[in-house]
Amino acid sequence: MSPNQDDKSGSFASQSSDRDVGAAGTPAPPRSGSARSFLRLVAKFLLPVIVLGAAGGSYVYLKSTKPEVKQRAQREKAWPVKSMVAAFTDHQPVLKLYGVTVSGRRVEMRALVQGEIIEVGTQLREGGFFKKGDLLVKIDPFQFDGAIVEANAQLAEAEARLSEIEASITLERDALKFEIEQLEIAKRDLERAIPLAAKGTVSKKLADDRRLIVSQRRQSLQNRQNNLKVQAAKARQQRAAMRRLSWRVDQAKRNLRDTVLKAPFASYVTSVNAEIGRIVSVNDRVATLLDKGWIDVSFTLSDSQYGRILSSEKTVAGRDVEILWYVGNRPFIYKAKIERVSAEISSESGGVQVYARLADSEGGAPIRAGAFVEVRVPDQHYKNVLRIPQTALYDGDKVYVIIDSRLQQRKIEVVGAAGTDILIRGPIKAGERILLTRLSTVGEGIKVRDVTSGEGNDVKTSSSGQLGAYKRTAKSKGGGGTADTKDNAGKAKPWARR
Structure with a gap:
């Protein structure tokens, strides 16, 4: 250490001791905390910025240095569907209707x-x-037996009266003959008396007496003739009375017969x-x-059904139908034939009321009037049509066929119905496969996988309508079998690579 540094250190220590000790030798006051607070504030805001900056830098670095990964080509999805082979044939659908049995008599x-x-x-x-x-x-036949006795007695009285009248007629006829003879004699006597009276041989009075006798005989003859006519009229009158009394006898007998009421036919x-x-x-x-041997089935044909049958057969009467009466789980089946059509069209049902008579009801069929039955009526005969389920129809006039595992749209015409199926005609070749599965995203060119012949089989139909099943054989883990080992791009499937 240099002398200058020692001097500075001593000076600094001297200054510190001077701050710690006052002039009078007492301790100095504590230093201010503003500097300390400032440092803490700077650390609070600066540290997060440093962390975020480091994280951002790391992200940029990692992103710029990440390895390039090749994207796998997206495979086209093949929808599993079911189909049917197009086969054009003649069809006669059966209308399934319902009706009620009624007594024919x-x-x-x-x-x-x-x-x-x-x-x-x-x-x-x-x-x-x-x-x-x-x-x-x-x-009780008592009074009717008495009526017969009384009617017979009156008839016997009338017969006796007629016999009396006929006897009188016979008597009058005999008397008439004598009257005629007497008149002839009187006429001859008068004819003789007239010339004699003219000659004066006999008196004129004698001639007048002869004329009086002739007049009397003529009057008596006329009376006999009139009496005979009266008796003949009485005889005719009596015969009429006898016919009336004879009818009363028959009526009394019939009333007696009507005291017994019998069944006019086999009946319930x-x-x-x-x-x-x-x-x-x-x-x-x-x-x-109710006539046991005459049971009719009343049912209604709609206007369209009635029109179809009428257009093909020209008449509805005489058409054979089948009746099913369900008793529990067992149906009784009867043959019937349409006999007549109602004279009026019901506005309530909007159709035509038809009556068919059971063919075997006379053979002791247990069915009674009032039974609710199922009626199967042969519909119009359709030639060269294709029958498909309704689920195969799109937009009312379109179906799809499978050609080389892809859908192709065909516009068709619906000509009739057969239960839940429909009958169609259109540009479809025999042998082509028609899509049956209902798809929400159906359209031209959509790829499908036909599973009609079995699970996992790609079924193709060529444009000529021939069906081909393309299978590729692979060994499964559990033994031999067939499986499709490649996807649509020709790459091995994951389970095959394993």
Whole structure:
């Protein structure tokens, strides 16, 4: 150390001791804290700036020196879809409709005569069954037996009166003959008396007496003839009365016959309103009978359905249909034939009411009136059409075919329907595969992977419509098998590289 430095050190120490000790020998006051606060403030703001600057510099350095990584080429996605082979054939769809069975013949059986019911049929109850000619009810026949006796007695009286009149007619005819003979005799006697009276042989009085006798005989003959006409008229009148009385006898017999009410045909019973002891009047309802052998099915064809069938067949009547009646899980199937079409078009249903008669209802079919049934009606016959699901149709008139694993749009015409499927015609070749899977991003040229023939198979269809399945064989970890080992760019797939 130099003498000058020693001098400075001593001077500095001297000055410090001078500040620490006052003139009177007491300690000096503490130094001010403003310098210390300033240093702390500078450190608070300067340190973050230094840290941020260092971080920014590091980021720039790392970014500028990072290694270049080659980007992998993006692969085009192939959408897995299902398809069907286009095959044009003739189709006759079946319309699936619903209807209700109705009785083809429904008869209300009413009392034909008045009286007390003394007997009823054993099956006269709701749902009962009667064969043709079975007894329904029997009414007390007492008064009707008496009516027959009275009518027969009146007829017998009329017959006796007619016999009396006919006897009188015979008597008058015989008397008429005598009257004619007597008139002829009187005429001849008068003819002889007139010349004799003119000669004076007999008196003129004798001639006048002969004229009087002729007049009397002529009058008597006229009376006989008139009596004969009267008796003949009485006979005709009596015969008319006899016909009336004979009809009354027949009516009395029929009334007696009507005391027994029988089933006119094999039928089921409903709306029973008769019991033993009940007094019924004429036209009181006893029961309603539904013909067992005549069951119709009533259903509605829409205007379009009716028009299609009418245009192809010219008539709806005579068309065979199939009826299905579901009882639990089991359907009863019946054959039926359309017999008639309603005379009016219903404004409520907006269609045509059609009636088909069950062909085998007479054979003891268990179906009854009022059953809800399914009706299958053959629709119009379509020739050379393609049947596809509705899901394959886009925008109402477009479908897509798969050509070389890509979609191509075809515009088609929908000509009909077959259940949930549709019938189409259009520029589609037989054998081409039609897209069935519904895609939200469908469009021309979209790549697809047809999985119809199996999972993981790229199915291609050439423009000629032939189907080809392109498979590449690879060994899997668990043994032999087939798999696609390359992606669309020709690079090995990751699982194949492993």
